[in-house]
Amino acid sequence: MRVMGVDPGLTRCGLGVVDGSTGRPLHMAAVGVLRTPAEDETAARLVLIERGIEEWLDTYRPDAVAVERVFSQHNIRTVMGTAxxxxxxxxxxxxxxxxxxxHTPSEVKAAxxxxxxxxKAQxxxxxxxxxRLDAPPRPADAADALALAICHIWRAPAHDRLSRARAAAYPGSGAPRPKGTIRS
Amino acid sequence: MRVMGVDPGLTRCGLGVVDGSTGRPLHMAAVGVLRTPAEDETAARLVLIERGIEEWLDTYRPDAVAVERVFSQHNIRTVMGTAxxxxxxxxxxxxxxxxxxxHTPSEVKAAxxxxxxxxKAQxxxxxxxxxRLDAPPRPADAADALALAICHIWRAPAHDRLSRARAAAYPGSGAPRPKGTIRS
Incomplete structure (x- = not known):
């Protein structure tokens, strides 16, 4: 399976694509970082990130995407941008x-x-x-994105079992539809 | 000018469209709430919200969109969904x-x-x-979205002056481009 890991951020968004399956050697397909100018408005930066991620999804066509789960124990401004x-x-x-x-940062590190x-160095x-790279990917966000993808490849079997159990427990929730009211 | 206000949330996302300009009577074009099922995964809920907002933008074609600025003084789970x-x-x-x-909640209330x-009641x-409505819009998220739109209509002249000053100070930032590196 091919997984794209995303270490989200407005200033630097790490992206890494890894091919592999449990118990088989892993292969890096791509790694990189999207950057957006700090002086731009948030909305414009989000458009740049969308465009960049779409390009990566078009180019590398992963089977799944693993995103770092955001916590708010850090600096508040950073957390909002990350979310x-x-x-x-x-x-x-x-x-x-x-x-x-x-996946949480500690799940990724543990994996x-x-x-x-x-x-970070570890x-x-x-x-x-x-x-089997020649040197650690730079910046750290790029390495973290690869770690996320690896974590997902190794955890995916357990994750799939959980998803199937959840789908069995909540049968109609697979095809959600928007519920909205418009009053003119 | 026509402004669409968005009181963001995963469970309830308030939307309100108001026509008006400073010193003229205001007119409500639409009000409503997008809801997404709490038992769905966040990614699926975000897709529903995108679809709903796109429908509103297609239908009402506002000149500007005003979104509540998110703070993280509240419950952490809620804040992430709101962000x-x-x-x-x-x-x-x-x-x-x-x-x-x-616009921050206090800017909106003050406006x-x-x-x-x-x-909320006030x-x-x-x-x-x-x-000039017959009754306060329900739920409160819908009323808040209208308040955001009104706030923006009344603050827009000052806001435009600020944006022009910023554009003059940072000339190159008007047409941002994604900066990314791909290594295969």
Missing amino acids: QASAVAMLCAARRGLPVAL VTGSGRAD VGAMVTRLL | QASAVAMLCAARRGLPVAL VTGSGRAD VGAMVTRLL
């Missing part, structure tokens, strides 16, 4: 019918290093080793 | 080239009631009076 960029990534994927998975409290080192 | 829904609203508007303005600390009462 907004992650919304665009989820939207782009779900609009195409691609499965979207959210690639064995410890949920590993630091994650970068393991991503380099697992993908 | 994500607001990202979709900003994206839909900016993608069409519509100006997007963000329609004279006090930045007014409660905002609802003033929206009802200013738009």
